[in-house]
Amino acid sequence: MLRIRGTVGEWPVDLSIEMDEGDWAQLGAQLQAVKPEGAPVAAAKPVNPDDTQWQIARELLRKAGQLSGPDLLEQLEGLTGSASSGKRLLVRLRHSAEVKVLSGGDTPLYSWVG
Template sequence: MLRIRGTVGDVPVDLTVELDDSDWGKLGSALGAQPQIVQAAAVAASAAKSLNQDEALWQVARDLLRKAGQLSGPDLLEQLEGLTGSAAAGKRLLVRLRHSSQVKVASGGDTPLYSWVE
């Protein structure tokens, strides 16, 4: 499964494309990929299916903060709400990040600052 998120102009885009093993094979053949690469993609797709939705969102939330390095609480919450499509689910992820050993939360004046630590 591939998930594409972003915007086209001012319009938000959230597209999910599901490919089974034969679709990955066809795509790999069309692109001239090596069989090992196609097989690895199929394995990755199967692994993604086995993760439940909460764990997949948790991984994406962690990656979001890791790539950003540091975000203010309101900015992070806004991005998490956009990711989940729900204010409640976004807040749950924010609380989970707050309690993660890989995240440092510091006072940033009016708002907390969430920082990724290795």
């Protein structure tokens, strides 16, 4: 037996489904047909705006190859719409293994090393 409890909107749900061995085998066969062999099953999760911005920030620096700190910060602020969010992404890039920061001259240089 499979029991599902939760809510749909504000309505409580308590659903019990009885399945025999044939039902379980059929369900398993359908899941194998959907999932390629050896591929992990990933749970669906909502898209986090911070993750999206992080991916865009990484791609921005990767495409540029190298940017000065002020130029990169300006672009990140434009991406996020806020100075504090842009600075957070800049710090995250600074500590990323995919980015090399050279502290030469007046401003740091951020380089993509991927």
